[in-house]
Amino acid sequence: MTLQEDIRAPKSGAVYGEGEAMTDQRAHWDRVYSEKRAEEVSWRQEEPTLSLKLIARTGVGFDAPIVDVGGGASTLVDHLIERGFRDVSVLDIAAPGLEQAQARLGSRSAEVHWVVHDVTTWLPGRRYRLWHDRAVLHFLTDPAAQTAYAEALRAALDGGGWAIIGGFAPGGPAKCSGLEIVQHDAASLAKLLGDEFQLMETHGELHLTPWGAEQTFRYHLFRRNASSVS
Numbered sequence: 001m002t003l004q005e006d007i008r009a010p011k012s013g014a015v016y017g018e019g020e021a022m023t024d025q026r027a028h029w030d031r032v033y034s035e036k037r038a039e040e041v042s043w044r045q046e047e048p049t050l051s052l053k054l055i056a057r058t059g060v061g062f063d064a065p066i067v068d069v070g071g072g073a074s075t076l077v078d079h080l081i082e083r084g085f086r087d088v089s090v091l092d093i094a095a096p097g098l099e100q101a102q103a104r105l106g107s108r109s110a111e112v113h114w115v116v117h118d119v120t121t122w123l124p125g126r127r128y129r130l131w132h133d134r135a136v137l138h139f140l141t142d143p144a145a146q147t148a149y150a151e152a153l154r155a156a157l158d159g160g161g162w163a164i165i166g167g168f169a170p171g172g173p174a175k176c177s178g179l180e181i182v183q184h185d186a187a188s189l190a191k192l193l194g195d196e197f198q199l200m201e202t203h204g205e206l207h208l209t210p211w212g213a214e215q216t217f218r219y220h221l222f223r224r225n226a227s228s229v230s
Helices: 024-035 049-058 076-082 095-111 143-156 186-193
Strands: 066-069 088-092 112-116 128-134 157-168 197-208 214-224
Touching: 049 076, 049 128, 049 157, 049 197, 049 214, 066 076, 076 088, 076 095, 088 095, 095 112, 128 143, 143 157, 143 186, 186 197, 186 214
Parallel strands: 066 088, 066 128, 088 112, 128 157
Antiparallel strands: 157 214, 197 214
C-alpha cells in the first residue's frame, strides 16, 4: 500500500488513492458519513455477530491478514482487535466513514491499516488471508464493476484464503441508502468468483435498523483453492 492509502491516525479531510479521481459513488458516501453519525445509518450493528461467527469458523490465526472491504464506520474492527487479531485492514471509499471509526477507537486506531479507495480500482500491495464484505458488492449494479470487484478480490486473497460476502437477500430490500442494489445468491456469486472458489456455507440474517425496520441479509463463505495462487 502507498502512504496515501495507509492512514494510521485520525485525519481531517479525504485522503485518496494515488491517481484516483473523485467519483459519484465517493461523493455519495462522503456525504452520508458527513451528515450522519455511525449510530444513525441503517446498516449499523453494535456487534456483527454473524460476521464474527463466520470469521471464527475459518480458523484463521490472530496474525492472519484480514481486510474488511467497505468497513467504513463498522464496529467489526473493534471486535477483531478486542479478540486479539493483529493484522487488520479496513478499506472504504469514504474517508469520513473511516475517520469515525478511527475516532471511536482512539489510540487503538494506530493498530489498524486504514485504506481509502474504491474497491473496483484497488490494486492491493499484499495478500490477505480473509476478505470480509458486508454490503459492498450488492451496490455494484454494473456488471463491469462486479467483474472489477472480483478481480480485486482475486488479487488480494491468498491461496487457501477465505472470502465472506454478505448483502441483501433475494426478496429483501431493493435499495439501500437511496441506491439501487443487486440481490446476489450462491449461484450468482459462484459464477462471479469462478471455479477457483468453493462455497462452504450460506447463512441468513435478519437485521434490525436503529429505528426497528427489518432487513434480510444473506452471507456466503467461500474458500479459494490453495493451488490457484502460486
